[in-house]
Amino acid sequence: MKKLIALVAAAALSTSLAACGSSDDDAKDAPAQDASTSAKVYDISQIEEVPELAALVPDAVKKDGKLTIGSNLFYAPAEFFAADGTPQGYDVDMGRAVAKVLGLEAEFQTAEFASIIPAIGTKYEAGIANFTINEDRMKVVDMIKYLEIGSAWSVPTGNPSKFDPANPCGARIGVQTGTVQDEAMADINAKCGDNPVQVQKDDAQSKITLAVSAGQLDAMYTDSSVADYAVSVHEGKMERIGELEDPAWLGIAVNKENAELTKAIQAALQYLIDEGKLADVFAFWGINDGLATKVEVNPAL
Numbered sequence: 001m002k003k004l005i006a007l008v009a010a011a012a013l014s015t016s017l018a019a020c021g022s023s024d025d026d027a028k029d030a031p032a033q034d035a036s037t038s039a040k041v042y043d044i045s046q047i048e049e050v051p052e053l054a055a056l057v058p059d060a061v062k063k064d065g066k067l068t069i070g071s072n073l074f075y076a077p078a079e080f081f082a083a084d085g086t087p088q089g090y091d092v093d094m095g096r097a098v099a100k101v102l103g104l105e106a107e108f109q110t111a112e113f114a115s116i117i118p119a120i121g122t123k124y125e126a127g128i129a130n131f132t133i134n135e136d137r138m139k140v141v142d143m144i145k146y147l148e149i150g151s152a153w154s155v156p157t158g159n160p161s162k163f164d165p166a167n168p169c170g171a172r173i174g175v176q177t178g179t180v181q182d183e184a185m186a187d188i189n190a191k192c193g194d195n196p197v198q199v200q201k202d203d204a205q206s207k208i209t210l211a212v213s214a215g216q217l218d219a220m221y222t223d224s225s226v227a228d229y230a231v232s233v234h235e236g237k238m239e240r241i242g243e244l245e246d247p248a249w250l251g252i253a254v255n256k257e258n259a260e261l262t263k264a265i266q267a268a269l270q271y272l273i274d275e276g277k278l279a280d281v282f283a284f285w286g287i288n289d290g291l292a293t294k295v296e297v298n299p300a301l
Contacts, residue, residue, distance in 0.1 A: 039082035042093035042284045047100045047277055054103035056264035061125055066107045067099040070116040070124035073108065074204050075176070077229035077285045078130040081110075090225075090285040091128045094146065094272075097281055098252075101268040113178060117141055121255030126265065130223065132180070133251040138298045142262045143251035145299050146269060147282070148290040150247040151181055152227040154212060154220050157239050161218040165242035170195040174208035174220040177201045180246075181221040213237040225287055232286055249292070249299065262297060270295045 061067065071079045071091065079089040087108040099106035109124065116127045120141055133143040153165045163171050169192035175182040182201060189196040200217060202208050205226060211217045213234040222230070224244055231238050252269075254262040272278040273293065282291055 038084060039086035039088045041086070041088055042097070042281050044093070044096050044100050047097050047272075049103040050101050050268070050271060051103075053101055053264065053267050053271060056260060056267060057102050057104065058258065058260040058264075061104070061261055065103075065105055067095070067102065067104040068123075068125045069095050069106055069108050070111055070119055070127045071095075071108050071129045072113040072116065073110040074206070075130055075226070076206065076233075077225060077287075078223075079108070079128070080206075090282055090287060091130060093281045093284065094278065095126075095128045095252075097272055097277060098265055098268045101271055102264055117253055120253055121257060125254075125258075125261060127253035130225075131251055131253055133249045133299065133301065135301065137251075137253065140256070141253040142256050142259075142297050143253055143299075144262065144266050144269065145249040145251045145296050146278070146292050147225075147250045147287075148247055148292070149250060150224045150244040151184075152222060152224040152240055152244060153242045154222065154227045154230060154238050154240050155218065156212060156215045157237055159239070159241060160215065163219045163241070165219075168197055168219070169193075170197070171218040172198045172200065172216075174200045174202070174211055174217045176205045176208060176222065177203050179222070181223075184221070209234065209238075228286060266295050266297055 071087070073079050073081050073087050077089050079087065079091045082088050087110075092108060095106045095108065111119070113129060116124065116129055117131075117137065117140060120127045127141070131137065131143070133145055137143055153163070155161070155163050161171065168188055173185070175185060185197055185199045200208065200211065205222065208217070208220050209230045212220045213230075227240050231240060252265055254265060269278065273291070273295065279291055282288070
């Protein structure tokens with residue numbers, strides 16, 4: 001069993017904990033994900049522009065007064081649509097707070113997850129989509145760390161199927177397409193032989209969450225922040241089991257050729273951390289652990 005967990009961990013460390021989202025056609029429809037009729041949005045009116053940090057923003061970014069951010073708005077609680085079509089989530093509120101400090105307005109544009117990083121520097125000025133920092137990404141873009149999360153298992157309350165995270169073979173498990181948890185399924189099944197995991201995949205995490213809460217799946221494997229949010233939203237219907245696995249840092253992605261913008265966002269994040277504002281943003285979404293105390297660009301892994 002320990003060998004199986006180790007194999008999953010090794011696979012996770014080499015890839016991403018981030019979500020893979022819907023297609024561009026789905027994004028145009030902007031469906032709600034675990035959302036109420038109105039958006040849940042952190043109040044950034046108490047956050048003010050910091051002139052000396054705003055002065056770090058490149059003129060090309062200042063020109064339209066916006067920080068254009070590529071995201072995948074189908075991954076609660078990081079970034080997702082409210083029922084009224086408003087972007088919401090801890091990544092969204094963080095992006096809005098960073099932009100405010102820099103004298104800008106954050107404009108979130110949703111896209112297929114895999115298409116975001118290649119478009120940073122052309123279509124987007126930054127990418128915020130629960131991106132895990134890894135070596136492959138740091139070769140392509142600068143990654144500014146802000147939050148440490150891991151992978152977690154969730155089951156219907158009471159764990160009626162007696163699912164064991166250490167021995168998932170044969171279980172019905174839901175994962176969001178393209179996540180590290182999705183990729184880990186292949187390594188798990190390589191060890192399951194004639195009793196493989198019955199994997200259910202979907203581009204929208206909300207559909208997987210609903211299936212687990214309804215008892216249609218034995219378990220789901222997600223980022224820990226997603227698991228905690230799902231449990232809170234579906235109160236009494238789901239619970240987390242097992243230990244946190246494969247902790248890793250999340251980062252904001254910026255074009256490597258735009259060092260000025262990277263420096264500005266790094267400084268704005270550090271300011272928000274030092275002032276306790278970023279902790280407030282994440283606490284608003286029920287996340288009280290894992291926030292960086294020192295903002296680093298392309299940190300050692």
